[in-house]
Amino acid sequence: MKPALRRLHSPDADDLRAFVPASPAFSLLVQILVGPSDGPGEESFDVVVCSPEWLAERGKPTIGRHHIIVTRYDYDELLGVVLDYLDACTGKDWAAVAAKVGRLGRWEFEDYRPEA
Numbered sequence: 001m002k003p004a005l006r007r008l009h010s011p012d013a014d015d016l017r018a019f020v021p022a023s024p025a026f027s028l029l030v031q032i033l034v035g036p037s038d039g040p041g042e043e044s045f046d047v048v049v050c051s052p053e054w055l056a057e058r059g060k061p062t063i064g065r066h067h068i069i070v071t072r073y074d075y076d077e078l079l080g081v082v083l084d085y086l087d088a089c090t091g092k093d094w095a096a097v098a099a100k101v102g103r104l105g106r107w108e109f110e111d112y113r114p115e116a
Protein backbone atom coordinates (compact mmCIF):
# COMPACT_ATOMS: atom_id res chain seq x y z
CA MET A 1 0.00 0.00 0.00
CA LYS A 2 1.10 3.56 -0.72
CA PRO A 3 -0.09 6.95 0.48
CA ALA A 4 -1.69 9.57 -1.75
CA LEU A 5 -1.47 13.28 -1.09
CA ARG A 6 -4.96 14.77 -0.97
CA ARG A 7 -3.85 18.37 -0.31
CA LEU A 8 -1.63 20.71 1.65
CA HIS A 9 -3.35 23.13 4.02
CA SER A 10 -2.32 25.72 6.58
CA PRO A 11 -4.45 27.36 9.25
CA ASP A 12 -1.89 30.20 9.09
CA ALA A 13 -2.18 31.02 5.35
CA ASP A 14 -5.23 31.34 3.11
CA ASP A 15 -3.39 30.05 0.05
CA LEU A 16 -0.09 28.18 0.35
CA ARG A 17 0.66 28.78 -3.33
CA ALA A 18 0.50 32.56 -2.84
CA PHE A 19 2.01 32.69 0.66
CA VAL A 20 4.86 35.18 1.08
CA PRO A 21 6.63 35.24 4.45
CA ALA A 22 6.66 38.62 6.16
CA SER A 23 10.37 38.25 6.93
CA PRO A 24 13.25 35.85 6.27
CA ALA A 25 12.70 34.49 9.82
CA PHE A 26 9.44 32.61 9.38
CA SER A 27 7.61 29.48 10.42
CA LEU A 28 4.38 28.11 9.05
CA LEU A 29 2.27 25.17 10.19
CA VAL A 30 1.43 22.98 7.19
CA GLN A 31 -1.03 20.13 7.39
CA ILE A 32 -0.31 17.36 4.93
CA LEU A 33 -3.57 15.55 4.23
CA VAL A 34 -2.88 12.01 3.10
CA GLY A 35 -4.97 8.89 2.49
CA PRO A 36 -4.52 5.43 1.06
CA SER A 37 -3.84 5.43 -2.67
CA ASP A 38 -6.36 2.65 -3.22
CA GLY A 39 -9.32 4.16 -1.38
CA PRO A 40 -11.06 7.16 0.14
CA GLY A 41 -10.26 9.08 3.29
CA GLU A 42 -7.57 11.35 4.59
CA GLU A 43 -5.66 11.97 7.78
CA SER A 44 -3.63 14.98 8.85
CA PHE A 45 0.12 15.09 9.40
CA ASP A 46 1.39 18.41 10.82
CA VAL A 47 4.79 19.84 9.97
CA VAL A 48 6.41 23.20 10.67
CA VAL A 49 7.99 24.72 7.58
CA CYS A 50 10.59 27.19 8.78
CA SER A 51 13.71 29.11 7.85
CA PRO A 52 17.16 28.85 9.45
CA GLU A 53 16.71 32.48 10.53
CA TRP A 54 13.59 31.52 12.50
CA LEU A 55 15.52 28.73 14.20
CA ALA A 56 18.35 31.16 15.04
CA GLU A 57 15.93 33.71 16.49
CA ARG A 58 14.57 31.10 18.89
CA GLY A 59 17.95 31.30 20.64
CA LYS A 60 17.79 27.78 22.00
CA PRO A 61 18.28 24.24 20.76
CA THR A 62 15.39 22.91 18.69
CA ILE A 63 14.54 19.28 18.07
CA GLY A 64 14.04 18.91 14.33
CA ARG A 65 11.32 16.27 14.26
CA HIS A 66 8.30 17.35 12.23
CA HIS A 67 10.11 20.34 10.73
CA ILE A 68 11.04 21.09 7.13
CA ILE A 69 13.80 23.69 7.04
CA VAL A 70 13.95 25.81 3.90
CA THR A 71 16.25 28.65 2.90
CA ARG A 72 13.29 30.33 1.16
CA TYR A 73 9.61 29.54 0.88
CA ASP A 74 8.65 28.05 -2.47
CA TYR A 75 5.38 26.13 -2.71
CA ASP A 76 6.48 23.97 -5.65
CA GLU A 77 9.68 22.95 -3.85
CA LEU A 78 7.74 22.16 -0.68
CA LEU A 79 5.25 20.09 -2.66
CA GLY A 80 8.11 18.22 -4.34
CA VAL A 81 9.74 17.39 -0.99
CA VAL A 82 6.43 16.09 0.37
CA LEU A 83 5.66 14.02 -2.75
CA ASP A 84 9.17 12.52 -2.81
CA TYR A 85 8.87 11.58 0.85
CA LEU A 86 5.42 10.02 0.38
CA ASP A 87 6.65 8.05 -2.62
CA ALA A 88 9.10 6.24 -0.33
CA CYS A 89 6.41 5.30 2.24
CA THR A 90 4.97 1.85 1.65
CA GLY A 91 3.54 -0.80 3.93
CA LYS A 92 1.29 -3.82 4.21
CA ASP A 93 -1.63 -1.73 5.53
CA TRP A 94 -2.62 1.87 6.26
CA ALA A 95 -1.31 1.76 9.85
CA ALA A 96 2.17 0.83 8.61
CA VAL A 97 2.11 3.51 5.92
CA ALA A 98 0.76 6.20 8.27
CA ALA A 99 3.49 5.40 10.83
CA LYS A 100 6.11 6.13 8.15
CA VAL A 101 4.39 9.33 7.00
CA GLY A 102 4.26 10.28 10.68
CA ARG A 103 8.03 10.62 10.70
CA LEU A 104 7.62 13.64 8.41
CA GLY A 105 4.66 15.26 10.15
CA ARG A 106 2.88 14.60 13.43
CA TRP A 107 0.06 12.17 12.66
CA GLU A 108 -3.26 13.21 14.17
CA PHE A 109 -3.56 9.67 15.62
CA GLU A 110 0.08 9.34 16.69
CA ASP A 111 -0.64 8.87 20.40
CA TYR A 112 -4.17 7.53 20.08
CA ARG A 113 -4.98 4.54 22.26
CA PRO A 114 -8.45 3.01 22.07
CA GLU A 115 -10.25 2.65 25.38
CA ALA A 116 -10.10 -0.84 26.79
